Amino acid sequence: MTSDPRHQVLVASNRGPVSFEFAADGSLSGRRGGGGMVSGLTSGLAARAVDGPSGSPAVWVCAAMSEADRAAARQGVVLAGEGPGDVPVLMLDIPAATFEAAYNGIANSVLWFVHHMLYDTPNQPQFGAGFRADWAAYHAYNDAFATALSGQAGTALSGQAGTALSGQAGTALSGQSDTALSGQAGKGARVLIQDYHLALAPRLLRDRRPDARIAHFSHTPWAPPAYFRMLPDDVAVAILDGMLGADHLGFLAGRWADAFLDCCAEVLGAQVDRVRRSVTYRGRAIQVAVHPLGVDAQALRARARADDVRAHATALTKGAGDRQLIVRVDRTELSKNIVRGLAAYRELLATRPQWHGRVVHLAFAYPSRSAIPEYRAYTDTVVKVAAEVNEEFGTPEWQPVMLEVKDDYPRSLAACLIADVLLINPIRDGMNLVAEEGPILSERGCALVLSREAGAAALIGENALLINPYDISATAEALDAALSMPVPERQRRCAAMTEAAAAAAPQHWLAAQLDTLDRRDSLDHLE
Numbered sequence: 001m002t003s004d005p006r007h008q009v010l011v012a013s014n015r016g017p018v019s020f021e022f023a024a025d026g027s028l029s030g031r032r033g034g035g036g037m038v039s040g041l042t043s044g045l046a047a048r049a050v051d052g053p054s055g056s057p058a059v060w061v062c063a064a065m066s067e068a069d070r071a072a073a074r075q076g077v078v079l080a081g082e083g084p085g086d087v088p089v090l091m092l093d094i095p096a097a098t099f100e101a102a103y104n105g106i107a108n109s110v111l112w113f114v115h116h117m118l119y120d121t122p123n124q125p126q127f128g129a130g131f132r133a134d135w136a137a138y139h140a141y142n143d144a145f146a147t148a149l150s151g152q153a154g155t156a157l158s159g160q161a162g163t164a165l166s167g168q169a170g171t172a173l174s175g176q177s178d179t180a181l182s183g184q185a186g187k188g189a190r191v192l193i194q195d196y197h198l199a200l201a202p203r204l205l206r207d208r209r210p211d212a213r214i215a216h217f218s219h220t221p222w223a224p225p226a227y228f229r230m231l232p233d234d235v236a237v238a239i240l241d242g243m244l245g246a247d248h249l250g251f252l253a254g255r256w257a258d259a260f261l262d263c264c265a266e267v268l269g270a271q272v273d274r275v276r277r278s279v280t281y282r283g284r285a286i287q288v289a290v291h292p293l294g295v296d297a298q299a300l301r302a303r304a305r306a307d308d309v310r311a312h313a314t315a316l317t318k319g320a321g322d323r324q325l326i327v328r329v330d331r332t333e334l335s336k337n338i339v340r341g342l343a344a345y346r347e348l349l350a351t352r353p354q355w356h357g358r359v360v361h362l363a364f365a366y367p368s369r370s371a372i373p374e375y376r377a378y379t380d381t382v383v384k385v386a387a388e389v390n391e392e393f394g395t396p397e398w399q400p401v402m403l404e405v406k407d408d409y410p411r412s413l414a415a416c417l418i419a420d421v422l423l424i425n426p427i428r429d430g431m432n433l434v435a436e437e438g439p440i441l442s443e444r445g446c447a448l449v450l451s452r453e454a455g456a457a458a459l460i461g462e463n464a465l466l467i468n469p470y471d472i473s474a475t476a477e478a479l480d481a482a483l484s485m486p487v488p489e490r491q492r493r494c495a496a497m498t499e500a501a502a503a504a505a506p507q508h509w510l511a512a513q514l515d516t517l518d519r520r521d522s523l524d525h526l527e
């Protein structure tokens, strides 16, 4: 194993690749984490461990998100994965109240809403005293990550973050260097910070560790300046200033990178080069780049060959009969636009009766962020509208919508295998990995109806049927076109989308970011 700390890679994200539950007997059991960011990083790091520079250690620093996670973190265990290439995980035991305020109060209820442009603006947002308390927690949460990464654990958050880092880790991690075990960045280490939860961490880390080579990656869209400036002025400045503490800022699509540059120019008055995509700020040049995230097609197909997926595919096919299947797979997330998707399907059936009895809409809408009232209300609406469509058009032989709300990964893979049409219509989406996974998995060669507001549209949109996600009639028309598309054309388009998604596989996405950080060495720093 190499001891050169510059080869070390530290990943920092809110959600980690593992989460814990209490079993009935009170013991802890671990489960793999989900979501686009986690799955992209997990397979990128795994491939790197297999193919990459031999022996370069990696550690993944994440937050404890539940009581069970906190209990695991408090045991001081650094959790090693079991698969080849799994990275050790360092969970930060951030106090529950601080975590809740930072995660639900700011990250999910403010920053997510801003970047996805989700506010009902006549009523929301309202930035008052409650917001300020949450914002202070968000700062403390970011500081806990920066402290852990910089190796000054034990000082932040009344020493609680330090507990997780104190590390009786040697047992779980034989062969790792001491620095890697403690979660500290070795001198010149590369630190990959993820997403809107950790917008302040790059600056907080740079202040402590000017030697670290820091990248931040946004897995969401970025709001245009007019929307971003809804944030209180000092908060808007703090977020941009925080991110610009990095050397390299990555985005999933050109639109999001350009919106970030526009915010830097308008909010900070920073010097922005839109052609080279760079920002000069506080005496440093920060590079902004686009790294689309694709899918490891081979690994995904291998998973889909497993018996559990095949059994689900058989059951779903039986349930649908010989009808065509329109499939969607989403978290029940406001930005995913599930209600308008159902409204478009309803309009398809209302205006084109030739499809009655010949199509089924299989909609997977898994629970998400139920701590937030808007999400609970949205989930109720999804269930209600699906029931209305069935009430309006269903017959004893035909149920037009099959809504499944239980999170079942193998079953959702099975749905993609047998889809004729995939409906992905988010209001805004950083990328949308299902839009890429669907065509890769599809055995029938599915047609893709895709929102032009998803980052994936830039990667695979040429072969999809692109829609304006607010236009229900246009979405119904696209569904009609997709259902009517000759199978050879569907298959040709599906193959082209598969190729584009596979070419941007996570290992390439990750390698591109690490290469850019390595190249920073040859750039002139102005400070």
Ligand code: F6P
Pocket: 015, 034, 035, 036, 037, 038, 195, 219, 220, 430
């Ligand atoms: O879209 C960016 C992302 O990080 C996804 O990876 C993930 O689905 C989501 O945001 C975060 O979700 P959660 O709050 O459940 O971690």
